[in-house]
Amino acid sequence: MFSGAQISLYPMSDDYVGIILDAITALDPWRANLRIETDDISTLIVGPPEILFPAMRDLFVAAARTGVHCTMHVTASRGCPGEPDDPICVPGDTLAPDTPLQDRIAHARTAVADAQTTGQTIAAQFSLYPLGLGHHMDEIYGCIEFLKASGTFETSKNFCTKLRGDAGPVFETLSRAFTSFGAQAGHVALDVTVSANSPSAV
Amino acid sequence: MFSGAQISLYPMSDDYVGIILDAITALDPWRANLRIETDDISTLIVGPPEILFPAMRDLFVAAARTGVHCTMHVTASRGCPGEPDDPICVPGDTLAPDTPLQDRIAHARTAVADAQTTGQTIAAQFSLYPLGLGHHMDEIYGCIEFLKASGTFETSKNFCTKLRGDAGPVFETLSRAFTSFGAQAGHVALDVTVSANSPSAV
Numbered sequence: 001m002f003s004g005a006q007i008s009l010y011p012m013s014d015d016y017v018g019i020i021l022d023a024i025t026a027l028d029p030w031r032a033n034l035r036i037e038t039d040d041i042s043t044l045i046v047g048p049p050e051i052l053f054p055a056m057r058d059l060f061v062a063a064a065r066t067g068v069h070c071t072m073h074v075t076a077s078r079g080c081p082g083e084p085d086d087p088i089c090v091p092g093d094t095l096a097p098d099t100p101l102q103d104r105i106a107h108a109r110t111a112v113a114d115a116q117t118t119g120q121t122i123a124a125q126f127s128l129y130p131l132g133l134g135h136h137m138d139e140i141y142g143c144i145e146f147l148k149a150s151g152t153f154e155t156s157k158n159f160c161t162k163l164r165g166d167a168g169p170v171f172e173t174l175s176r177a178f179t180s181f182g183a184q185a186g187h188v189a190l191d192v193t194v195s196a197n198s199p200s201a202v
Numbered sequence: 203m204f205s206g207a208q209i210s211l212y213p214m215s216d217d218y219v220g221i222i223l224d225a226i227t228a229l230d231p232w233r234a235n236l237r238i239e240t241d242d243i244s245t246l247i248v249g250p251p252e253i254l255f256p257a258m259r260d261l262f263v264a265a266a267r268t269g270v271h272c273t274m275h276v277t278a279s280r281g282c283p284g285e286p287d288d289p290i291c292v293p294g295d296t297l298a299p300d301t302p303l304q305d306r307i308a309h310a311r312t313a314v315a316d317a318q319t320t321g322q323t324i325a326a327q328f329s330l331y332p333l334g335l336g337h338h339m340d341e342i343y344g345c346i347e348f349l350k351a352s353g354t355f356e357t358s359k360n361f362c363t364k365l366r367g368d369a370g371p372v373f374e375t376l377s378r379a380f381t382s383f384g385a386q387a388g389h390v391a392l393d394v395t396v397s398a399n400s401p402s403a404v
Binding site for chain 2: 002004042044069124136137
């Protein structure tokens with residue numbers, strides 16, 4: 001299975017280039033387990049989900065700690081039939097095939113409860129797209145059931161769900177949404193926006 | 203059918219608040235045909251596709267004309283089974299039900315060729331998610347066939363397709379991807395990033 005993400009970091013500052021270049025050093029501990037390619041719109045990171053989300057967390061927290069209003073957009077995908085398998089993507093932590101929805105929800109909640117905190121509060125919103133299924137809304141509603149008791153849930157919005165909390169559990173919530181819902185070896189995409197230091201935040 | 207988008211505008215400048223507030227006035231001519239709600243992460247605009255995409259184009263072009271590196275993220279959705287029908291969303295320009303894929307591709311290409319230009323060059327990348335279908339990749343490959351001859355195609359990337367050109371045809375390409383592929387009355391989502399004035403652009 002191929003898994004990865006296109007990510008873009010946006011510091012709302014005249015010094016956005018410097019903030020991005022400094023934050024990218026937070027990816028260094030993860031680089032051996034990722035394949036990384038950059039162009040003028042986004043950076044592709046390819047690797048297993050349990051590396052992708054902590055790497056994205058560390059990148060975003062490094063930028064947010066400047067105190068500047070920063071956002072990051074992530075398009076994450078796994079199991080796309082148009083992408084070749086890649087050995088770098090083999091996940092180290094998988095559920096047994098055909099694990100029932102309620103067990104997947106319980107497993108995901110436990111992982112979020114156990115997540116390490118970072119000291120950085122963030123907001124996030126995301127949409128889950130389980131593709132190639134006739135019953136995709138069942139998986140989406142299952143994911144929403146997980147989110148509502150995750151401890152990071154803030155509100156439901158049109159087309160997405162909004163989270164708020166420490167970056168540790170919030171990124172763990174995103175990781176578990178990505179891996180626990182939709183067909184287990186199937187095609188799932190996630191459209192994520194994270195935000196820190198917004199002057200509009202409540 | 204419900205249709206709309208969550209949009210977020212990111213000017214990479216210390217004056218991002220001023221640039222956003224100025225750019226928002228570009229939505230004024232469209233407001234009578236849209237429902238608009240804002241929080242600290244995004245602004246929801248609800249309305250028919252032929253209003254949504256020109257309104258987003260005008261908002262982004264207004265920000266890009268400052269010369270500042272600006273990006274915008276859009277999560278667009280139509281036909282979500284979890285959203286109620288809304289009279290404000292009734293489209294004015296629809297294809298006949300069951301229009302064959304090749305005819306939809308031809309119709310979309312003609313619309314892009316006829317799009318008005320704005321004088322503002324932008325880059326864009328997006329992912330199309332036709333939901334609730336077992337054959338979702340057929341619709342995605344059909345969309346890619348449209349894109350490659352659209353005049354706005356730049357390159358295929360992992361998980362998305364990258365466009366470049368004048369904002370007029372680029373936003374028309376996005377609008378046609380949104381309305382022409384996936385089940386015609388079904389659930390389709392689009393994950394879009396647009397960018398202008400990037401120092402990394404070729």
